[in-house]
Amino acid sequence: MSTPHEIKLLRINYLRGPNIWTYRPVLEVWLDLGRLEEFPSNTLPGLNERLTTWLPNLVEHHCGVGERGGFLQRLEEGTWAGHVLEHVVIELLNLAGMPTGFGQTRETTTSGVYRMVFRARDEQVARSALAEGHALLTAAINFQEGDAPFDVAGAVARVLAQIDDCYLGPSTAAIVNAATDRGIPHLRLNDGNLVQLGHGARQRRIWTAETDLTSAIAEGIARDKDLTKTLLKSCGVPVPEGEIVSTAEEAWEAAQGVGLPVVVKPLDGNHGRGVSLELSTQADVEAAFHVAQKEGSEVIVERFVAGDEHRLLVVGGKVVAATRGESLWITGNGRDTVVQLIDSQLNSDPRRGEAEEFPLETIVLDREPAMGLLLQRQGLGADSVPAQGQRVLIQRNGNLTIDCTDDVHPEVAYAASLAARVVGLDIAGIDLVAQDIARPLGFQGGAIVEVNAGPGLLMHLKPAMGLPRPVGRAIVDHLFDENATGRIPIVGVAGSQGTNTVARLVAWLLHLSGRRVGLACQDGLFLGSRQIDKRPAAHWAAGRRLLINREVDTVVLESSAATILEDGLAYDRCLVGIVTDLQGIAGLEHHDIRETEQLFKVLRTQVDVVLPEGVAVLNADDPRLVQMAELCDGGVIFYGQDASAPAIADHRANGGRAVLALHGRLVLAEGAAQIPSVPLDNPAVKRLCEDYGPPVLMAAIAAAWALGISPELIAAGIETCLTAPAPAPQPVTSR
Numbered sequence: 001m002s003t004p005h006e007i008k009l010l011r012i013n014y015l016r017g018p019n020i021w022t023y024r025p026v027l028e029v030w031l032d033l034g035r036l037e038e039f040p041s042n043t044l045p046g047l048n049e050r051l052t053t054w055l056p057n058l059v060e061h062h063c064g065v066g067e068r069g070g071f072l073q074r075l076e077e078g079t080w081a082g083h084v085l086e087h088v089v090i091e092l093l094n095l096a097g098m099p100t101g102f103g104q105t106r107e108t109t110t111s112g113v114y115r116m117v118f119r120a121r122d123e124q125v126a127r128s129a130l131a132e133g134h135a136l137l138t139a140a141i142n143f144q145e146g147d148a149p150f151d152v153a154g155a156v157a158r159v160l161a162q163i164d165d166c167y168l169g170p171s172t173a174a175i176v177n178a179a180t181d182r183g184i185p186h187l188r189l190n191d192g193n194l195v196q197l198g199h200g201a202r203q204r205r206i207w208t209a210e211t212d213l214t215s216a217i218a219e220g221i222a223r224d225k226d227l228t229k230t231l232l233k234s235c236g237v238p239v240p241e242g243e244i245v246s247t248a249e250e251a252w253e254a255a256q257g258v259g260l261p262v263v264v265k266p267l268d269g270n271h272g273r274g275v276s277l278e279l280s281t282q283a284d285v286e287a288a289f290h291v292a293q294k295e296g297s298e299v300i301v302e303r304f305v306a307g308d309e310h311r312l313l314v315v316g317g318k319v320v321a322a323t324r325g326e327s328l329w330i331t332g333n334g335r336d337t338v339v340q341l342i343d344s345q346l347n348s349d350p351r352r353g354e355a356e357e358f359p360l361e362t363i364v365l366d367r368e369p370a371m372g373l374l375l376q377r378q379g380l381g382a383d384s385v386p387a388q389g390q391r392v393l394i395q396r397n398g399n400l401t402i403d404c405t406d407d408v409h410p411e412v413a414y415a416a417s418l419a420a421r422v423v424g425l426d427i428a429g430i431d432l433v434a435q436d437i438a439r440p441l442g443f444q445g446g447a448i449v450e451v452n453a454g455p456g457l458l459m460h461l462k463p464a465m466g467l468p469r470p471v472g473r474a475i476v477d478h479l480f481d482e483n484a485t486g487r488i489p490i491v492g493v494a495g496s497q498g499t500n501t502v503a504r505l506v507a508w509l510l511h512l513s514g515r516r517v518g519l520a521c522q523d524g525l526f527l528g529s530r531q532i533d534k535r536p537a538a539h540w541a542a543g544r545r546l547l548i549n550r551e552v553d554t555v556v557l558e559s560s561a562a563t564i565l566e567d568g569l570a571y572d573r574c575l576v577g578i579v580t581d582l583q584g585i586a587g588l589e590h591h592d593i594r595e596t597e598q599l600f601k602v603l604r605t606q607v608d609v610v611l612p613e614g615v616a617v618l619n620a621d622d623p624r625l626v627q628m629a630e631l632c633d634g635g636v637i638f639y640g641q642d643a644s645a646p647a648i649a650d651h652r653a654n655g656g657r658a659v660l661a662l663h664g665r666l667v668l669a670e671g672a673a674q675i676p677s678v679p680l681d682n683p684a685v686k687r688l689c690e691d692y693g694p695p696v697l698m699a700a701i702a703a704a705w706a707l708g709i710s711p712e713l714i715a716a717g718i719e720t721c722l723t724a725p726a727p728a729p730q731p732v733t734s735r
Contacts, residue, residue: 017568040078089133174472198486218424242302266296332386403466429455496584505700508728518546543570639698
């Protein structure tokens with residue numbers, strides 16, 4: 001028996017931010033193909049047939065060919081196992097409902113060793129997909145006659161389980177996606193659905209459909225249904241009469257007092273559990289009391305309001321979506337029990353499921369005693385066999401899946417909006433009962449029966465009938481003004497020569513201009529003039545600490561080439577990106593970076609992420625850095641000690657900006673215009689140039705200019721920085 005072929009996974013690294021491969025997070029995997037380096041796909045008997053049988057949708061992968069079937073073409077021509085693994089992993093993610101179109105596989109300078117990457121929204125999901133893809137490809141390569149086919153369904157199920165554990169819920173995801181469409185960045189703050197939109201002082205936070213504007217007092221009021229009704233009634237909002245009861249006997253007395261028929265429900269329940277409707281007999285009311293008592297701390301008896309249940313979503317005082325409920329029925333066939341009919345006629349609906357992404361829950365009678373009580377009132381139980389054609393009511397209302405947003409009468413919308421304001425919720429799900437949502441509630445005896453904090457959005461995103469509504473966008477528009485992106489100015493500094501000093505100088509100048517600055521560099525972590533961590537902080541984790549800090553309105557972050565290769569940048573885009581040099585190649589052999597051309601591709605990441613309204617600051621003394629200018633989406637400011645250099649001259653001839661040393665001063669030049677700024681013969685400036693070198697000052701001055709700091713303040717800041725507190729650089733005592 002021949003030795004099985006093996007693909008060794010040498011290293012797995014999750015790049016959380018923009019990196020050498022792409023703007024987005026990826027999982028980077030170092031692979032050793034071993035003997036497979038000598039066997040491309042077209043030399044391994046039966047491999048291609050097995051892969052296309054197990055994963056038939058591989059035909060949809062374009063690959064580098066650029067058209068459907070492109071990857072299969074590569075398989076037939078012969079491609080290496082690392083590239084095949086990339087596509088297998090991507091296809092497993094596709095099958096798990098998390099499609100990703102990005103992946104790359106590249107050789108390293110070591111024979112048989114490759115770097116393979118693929119788009120990874122979540123590290124644990126990506127690792128799960130990698131493990132399953134690795135197992136599948138290994139099985140396909142080493143398949144022997146008599147072996148069972150690989151269990152693709154099981155692999156997809158395991159990836160799906162990881163997705164269920166790790167991904168945002170549908171309501172949160174809808175808000176995050178809407179924010180992304182508006183260019184608003186987001187940071188996930190826990191393993192659940194707590195998400196920050198925007199950065200620093202301009203951030204807002206959401207937790208499912210609650211925001212940092214959602215009042216804790218309002219949430220408490222909404223949980224207390226009796227208090228909610230009292231407040232609503234006092235403001236003229238129509239609500240059903242009701243009474244809190246402590247015993248089954250009291251429930252029947254209250255029912256007679258408010259008038260039959262009645263509703264019995266838990267005072268602080270949710271999801272409609274324990275709610276029994278249209279009760280008219282003492283036996284039904286008392287039985288319903290015991291059902292409701294198990295679902296909440298107290299029980300309330302209310303007047304029954306005729307009509308259909310509706311859910312109106314109120315965001316920022318406006319109704320943005322509405323759905324209507326429908327009753328659930330089964331039809332007997334004379335053979336199957338009620339439970340069997342529920343499974344075949346209701347739970348078979350693809351909209352029903354246990355996971356959060358399903359708009360409707362699976363019906364399980366054992367956990368829905370209110371349904372059992374409803375069956376009992378019809379003379380049936382879970383094991384009863386309804387006659388042929390007999391219709392059996394399983395649930396009244398609920399199942400709010402029919403969109404009716406366009407039908408809502410303005411008076412109804414006003415009542416719902418008023419209810420949300422009375423309780424104090426910025427986002428609320430208003431439950432009301434009406435026979436016709438297109439008519440005012442007063443004319444039909446309709447009423448608002450509940451106000452819910454943190455309402456689910458899925459019913460509006462995936463209605464069973466009618467149009468989906470952009471409720472995520474409505475919430476984002478509620479949190480941010482029309483043109484706001486939630487971004488604060490971010491300055492990124494990349495390179496190896498004096499970058500920590502550049503970062504500190506920029507932070508100092510920003511501090512002088514009145515900004516609340518966060519600084520992360522090799523010298524530590526700073527908030528304003530206070531150093532909060534002395535450990536080197538030029539890395540992703542330190543940058544994230546600053547971006548989630550509500551006190552910070554501007555951030556300066558130093559990043560080395562190693563940082564970009566190991567973690568990616570801590571931010572998706574920046575306002576100013578500085579690249580000082582291409583001299584930091586030593587120590588990058590671990591990342592297979594051995595030549596300056598490779599280092600260029602790493603450090604260009606800092607320029608790639610500059611916003612269209614931003615500026616790249618580049619050292620024109622290095623012609624290779626000049627080439628980065630064409631990669632920038634925004635403007636460019638060059639700096640250099642040779643004011644007559646062709647790159648600078650051409651740039652200025654086209655109206656570009658540069659920081660230069662001319663006539664004993666550092667000058668801000670824009671086109672032909674020149675603004676003298678910092679005198680080089682100033683003792684403090686001379687000391688800075690001796691300690692750190694003129695290019696360091698130039699880079700910092702260029703960044704400050706790009707940020708709109710005046711030439712006068714720049715000059716004053718540079719002249720005083722050595723005697724200033726942090727975040728300014730400290731003088732060098734020995735050289």
